[in-house]
Amino acid sequence: MRRDRSTAIVSLAAIGITFLVLWLLHSFGGYYIERIVIGIGINLILVISLNLANGFTGLFSLGHIGFMAIGAYASAILTLPLSLKSTNLPDLPVFLSKIQMPFLPAVLVGGLIAMVVALLIGLSLMRLTGPYISVATMGFLVIVQVVLTNWDSMTRGARTFAGVPEYTNVWNVWIWAILVLYIVWRIKFSSFGRKMMAARDNEIAARSLGINVMASRLLAFCISAFFTGVAGALWAHFITAFSPKSFYFSQTFSVVTMLVVGGLGSLSGSVVGVMLITILSEILRNAERGFSIGPLVIPEVYGASQVIMAVLFVLFIVFRPRGLFGDAELDVRRFFKKEKEVSG
Amino acid sequence: MKKTVLFLAAILVIFLVSCGGSGSKNIKLGMLYNMTGSQASLDGPSSNGAKLAAKEINAAGGVLGKQLELVSYDGKSDAETIGKAAAQLVEKDKVVAMFGFSDSDMVMAAAPIAAKAKIVFITSGATSPKLPSQVPDYLFLSCFGDNVQAAAAAEYSWNTLNAKSAYLLIDKGMEYTLLLGKYFQERFTELGGSVVLEDTYQTGDKDFSAQITKLKALKPAPDMLFISSGPDDIGTIVKQVRDAGITSPIFGGDGYDTPLLMEIAGKGANNVYYTTHSLMDKNAGSPEVQKFIAAYEAEYNTAPENAFAGLGYDTVYLLADAIKRANSADPKKIREALQTTKDLPGVTGSITFEPGSPIPQKGVAIIEIQDDALKLAAEVVPEKVPAP
Amino acid sequence: MPVDMSQSSHVLLEVKNLSKSFRGLMALQNYNVQLTEGEILGIIGPNGAGKSTVFNLLTGHLNLTKGSIVFRNIDITHAAPEEIAGLGIGRTFQNIRLFGSMSCIGNVIAAMQMKERQSLLGAILNLSHFREQEKRFAMQARTLLALFNLQEHADSPALSLSYGDQRRLEIVRAVALKPRLLLLDEPTAGMNPHESAEVINLIKRIHDEYHLTIIIIEHNMPLVMKVCSRLQVLNYGEIIAEGKPENVRNDPRVIESYLGRVG
Ligand SMILES: Nc1ncnc2c1ncn2[C@@H]1O[C@H](COP(=O)(O)OP(=O)(O)OP(=O)(O)O)[C@@H](O)[C@H]1O
Ligand SMILES: [Mg+2]
Numbered sequence: 001m002r003r004d005r006s007t008a009i010v011s012l013a014a015i016g017i018t019f020l021v022l023w024l025l026h027s028f029g030g031y032y033i034e035r036i037v038i039g040i041g042i043n044l045i046l047v048i049s050l051n052l053a054n055g056f057t058g059l060f061s062l063g064h065i066g067f068m069a070i071g072a073y074a075s076a077i078l079t080l081p082l083s084l085k086s087t088n089l090p091d092l093p094v095f096l097s098k099i100q101m102p103f104l105p106a107v108l109v110g111g112l113i114a115m116v117v118a119l120l121i122g123l124s125l126m127r128l129t130g131p132y133i134s135v136a137t138m139g140f141l142v143i144v145q146v147v148l149t150n151w152d153s154m155t156r157g158a159r160t161f162a163g164v165p166e167y168t169n170v171w172n173v174w175i176w177a178i179l180v181l182y183i184v185w186r187i188k189f190s191s192f193g194r195k196m197m198a199a200r201d202n203e204i205a206a207r208s209l210g211i212n213v214m215a216s217r218l219l220a221f222c223i224s225a226f227f228t229g230v231a232g233a234l235w236a237h238f239i240t241a242f243s244p245k246s247f248y249f250s251q252t253f254s255v256v257t258m259l260v261v262g263g264l265g266s267l268s269g270s271v272v273g274v275m276l277i278t279i280l281s282e283i284l285r286n287a288e289r290g291f292s293i294g295p296l297v298i299p300e301v302y303g304a305s306q307v308i309m310a311v312l313f314v315l316f317i318v319f320r321p322r323g324l325f326g327d328a329e330l331d332v333r334r335f336f337k338k339e340k341e342v343s344g
Numbered sequence: 345m346k347k348t349v350l351f352l353a354a355i356l357v358i359f360l361v362s363c364g365g366s367g368s369k370n371i372k373l374g375m376l377y378n379m380t381g382s383q384a385s386l387d388g389p390s391s392n393g394a395k396l397a398a399k400e401i402n403a404a405g406g407v408l409g410k411q412l413e414l415v416s417y418d419g420k421s422d423a424e425t426i427g428k429a430a431a432q433l434v435e436k437d438k439v440v441a442m443f444g445f446s447d448s449d450m451v452m453a454a455a456p457i458a459a460k461a462k463i464v465f466i467t468s469g470a471t472s473p474k475l476p477s478q479v480p481d482y483l484f485l486s487c488f489g490d491n492v493q494a495a496a497a498a499e500y501s502w503n504t505l506n507a508k509s510a511y512l513l514i515d516k517g518m519e520y521t522l523l524l525g526k527y528f529q530e531r532f533t534e535l536g537g538s539v540v541l542e543d544t545y546q547t548g549d550k551d552f553s554a555q556i557t558k559l560k561a562l563k564p565a566p567d568m569l570f571i572s573s574g575p576d577d578i579g580t581i582v583k584q585v586r587d588a589g590i591t592s593p594i595f596g597g598d599g600y601d602t603p604l605l606m607e608i609a610g611k612g613a614n615n616v617y618y619t620t621h622s623l624m625d626k627n628a629g630s631p632e633v634q635k636f637i638a639a640y641e642a643e644y645n646t647a648p649e650n651a652f653a654g655l656g657y658d659t660v661y662l663l664a665d666a667i668k669r670a671n672s673a674d675p676k677k678i679r680e681a682l683q684t685t686k687d688l689p690g691v692t693g694s695i696t697f698e699p700g701s702p703i704p705q706k707g708v709a710i711i712e713i714q715d716d717a718l719k720l721a722a723e724v725v726p727e728k729v730p731a732p
Numbered sequence: 733m734p735v736d737m738s739q740s741s742h743v744l745l746e747v748k749n750l751s752k753s754f755r756g757l758m759a760l761q762n763y764n765v766q767l768t769e770g771e772i773l774g775i776i777g778p779n780g781a782g783k784s785t786v787f788n789l790l791t792g793h794l795n796l797t798k799g800s801i802v803f804r805n806i807d808i809t810h811a812a813p814e815e816i817a818g819l820g821i822g823r824t825f826q827n828i829r830l831f832g833s834m835s836c837i838g839n840v841i842a843a844m845q846m847k848e849r850q851s852l853l854g855a856i857l858n859l860s861h862f863r864e865q866e867k868r869f870a871m872q873a874r875t876l877l878a879l880f881n882l883q884e885h886a887d888s889p890a891l892s893l894s895y896g897d898q899r900r901l902e903i904v905r906a907v908a909l910k911p912r913l914l915l916l917d918e919p920t921a922g923m924n925p926h927e928s929a930e931v932i933n934l935i936k937r938i939h940d941e942y943h944l945t946i947i948i949i950e951h952n953m954p955l956v957m958k959v960c961s962r963l964q965v966l967n968y969g970e971i972i973a974e975g976k977p978e979n980v981r982n983d984p985r986v987i988e989s990y991l992g993r994v995g
Contacts, residue, residue, distance in 0.1 A: 159519035241452030
């Protein structure tokens with residue numbers, strides 16, 4: 001009972017502090033900081049849901065950005081103002097050309113479509129293991145890419161899909177991010193999470209304990225696809241103009257990097273991974289434009305930030321292959337307790 | 345674990361410190377190009393050209409007695425990064441105008457942010473005529489639109505090459521190639537020509553034998569081929585078409601303006617025509633171009649890589665001219681002056697904005713490859729241009 | 733204690749003519765067994781005799797070549813491992829198969845939760861029913877761990893345990909499934925005599941407390957003698973002797989094929 005209550009208090013306090021910080025950044029940080037904060041929120045959703053699929057079940061999907069694309073396009077099509085629909089998407093099926101949905105339902109539909117697709121492909125993909133699943137999911141990513149570039153009437157093909165209403169803001173993104181973190185956290189510490197992780201650690205033993213490995217993987221894959229679709233929709237209403245190639249390997253790489261740095265299976269790790277990589281690459285991106293320390297002048301070297309990040313990533317993987325956190329979680333209470341011991 | 349937390353805190357502090365603004369008395373222009381990533385081969389030369397122009401202008405006393413300062417960030421060919429960089433230009437660097445990019449996606453990631461701050465964004469190389477309507481009032485092209493270059497190609501084919509029938513091959517993978525093909529077809533059929541077969545491929549395809557078989561089956565053979573392709577594929581296509589024994593003229597847009605065309609297609613590149621911004625040739629180019637090339641070589645020890653260098657260069661002169669005529673570095677006055685630009689000479693043709701049109705009236709250079717060399721075949725201002 | 737076979741009270745498991753060949757190699761041939769509730773059966777035999785193969789066939793981890801398996805009057809000949817576990821057969825593995833990165837208590841709860849389904853919504857909303865269930869799981873798991881002297885490792889990852897502790901944890905996990913039939917594949921392998929004796933005592937204890945029927949594969953003869961009510965001896969995939977431990981021990985064929993070599 002005491003433990004329950006203290007966990008609840010710590011969680012609520014953390015959420016309160018998060019929103020206080022968001023409010024401060026929103027009020028005093030300006031537009032640039034706001035864009036970073038929104039970007040972090042969206043990446044949190046992407047990385048946490050990828051963790052649910054990849055970290056918990058051990059099946060390393062490289063196709064998740066395909067779900068992001070599905071969510072983005074679905075929500076963009078559903079919310080596009082009717083005037084723009086007639087000019088930008090003249091060949092839309094009638095039932096779509098006449099509707100303009102509000103933000104929330106469109107985001108939910110985007111997530112649901114991604115989830116249904118995940119269910120359909122998951123029924124066959126979830127039987128695979130190891131590298132096969134990575135290759136097969138990457139195949140899915142390629143298929144999504146091809147479908148998006150060829151389905152002109154829905155997506156404008158390879159052309160820029162512009163005019164998506166800019167609905168995304170700090171608040172709706174972060175409410176989603178915290179919701180996703182909370183839900184995936186609850187899944188991790190329930191029978192569902194244990195089944196996923198048991199099957200990851202030893203499939204044969206898991207089956208000998210009555211665990212339906214296929215079903216638990218499918219559950220992880222589908223929930224994960226739903227949230228990835230949601231993140232895609234939020235991203236669409238943040239960037240407002242994109243094309244299929246926005247959802248391809250470089251986006252995949254960016255999300256996978258954040259996940260691996262944080263640690264597969266650790267949600268605390270995902271949060272730290274996203275923040276760390278975002279902020280570090282922002283610092284480097286600004287630094288590569290050249291700067292001076294006293295008499296020392298460093299000239300601009302474009303691309304240096306990517307190279308440094310890549311080298312750091314490689315070193316990180318070599319020296320800390322299980323990421324910052326492995327699959328453990330940061331225990332705030334333990335952290336404070338130690339603090340007291342040290343200071344007292 | 346505690347070390348991790350402290351480490352993160354330290355990073356955060358560095359970050360917040362590095363966010364501080366900087367003040368100066370220069371006139372600041374925001375320059376956004378993708379110095380890395382898929383767009384670098386077009387954007388790199390543009391950036392060099394722009395810097396060269398700023399240097400020349402400053403050496404000649406600057407604008408309104410002040411120096412021009414180009415504040416630049418690398419867009420990294422990534423929409424999220426571009427959004428952040430544009431926000432920094434507006435907020436931290438307080439630029440009075442922005443320019444850059446050669447691709448619609450990239451432009452659309454930055455221009456709305458400039459517009460929100462009531463600052464113009466001029467794209468030096470994205471030629472989609474549909475672009476400005478997406479960001480009304482604030483998005484201008486300093487290059488011609490694809491409808492203009494396609495119309496020029498159609499008129500030149502009809503009038504000079506005497507082509508009555510054309511075969512059309514379009515890369516479905518790019519907005520640019522799709523629109524270019526469509527505009528060509530529209531203008532060519534309007535003139536009385538006919539498109540006998542329309543075929544497609546996908547960016548990055550390596551084998552065109554299926555398309556070529558269909559093309560060869562055409563009886564009678566079409567007078568010309570209009571192949572709407574980007575820079576990465578055109579060399580391969582021309583080579584395979586020529587290897588199949590087809591010698592008809594091949595026509596295309598500024599996607600052909602890459603050394604790759606002649607490197608890959610070799611002799612096959614002869615009898616190829618394309619529209620572009622200008623002929624970047626030391627000997628065959630116009631006097632402005634020759635002067636530009638000399639200056640560029642002196643600055644960078646290399647000839648301009650392609651016409652995009654000239655576009656970046658002209659864009660800075662375009663902005664400098666507008667600021668001069670506005671007699672102010674106020675973003676609103678700059679925008680008004682920009683709209684009234686008239687006959688401003690440039691490396692890529694002289695620029696005039698008609699009232700209400702964010703796309704300039706510009707001459708189109710028709711390049712012809714014969715005897716393994718580029719020649720300026722004509723400068724065409726099309727009589728009629730298809731609607732965007 | 734051990735039920736007399738002649739009583740034939742409740743037949744729990746009936747295996748007939750069970751055979752398995754691996755690409756021509758007959759790993760098991762016409763294996764028969766009938767188990768009554770509460771029995772402890774020992775299977776002994778030299779390396780490669782087919783002992784583990786029996787377990788793998790019973791639990792559905794291998795597809796049989798021939799034969800039939802009936803458990804609690806249900807034909808499970810072609811059932812999948814997870815169904816068989818659901819019907820009440822728990823097992824351990826000769827080469828330990830723990831959920832290495834999970835805590836010991838997590839390993840045990842993963843087995844415990846099979847009988848009690850949770851609703852996803854209840855878990856996400858952290859409803860009181862869910863919370864109580866989780867608390868009950870944790871309590872029961874700790875009790876079980878304590879039974880095997882593993883309580884102080886409850887929150888450490890399974891892989892961090894010593895070899896002997898890992899073996900015992902695997903037994904705890906199988907017991908947590910609340911099976912009717914427990915299959916233990918060499919539960920004392922790699923342990924010193926003292927540890928082995930302790931484990932055998934524990935096995936007897938859980939047999940009594942949880943009313944289990946058990947099959948043990950074991951090389952350690954004295955231990956087998958102590959705990960089993962009946963023995964089967966396998967050699968080259970065939971039963972060469974069967975009966976009360978003391979009779980089997982004196983069977984000349986057994987001495988020749990197996991015991992002779994060991995001791
Ligand atoms: N999956 C398999 N594929 C091929 N052959 C197998 C397989 N499993 C077991 N065998 C073979 O079947 C025979 C019986 O193996 P089994 O593991 O049942 O022996 P065992 O009696 O348990 O021996 P040990 O005392 O060494 O554990 C051996 O020859 C073994 O090599
Ligand atoms: Mg064995």
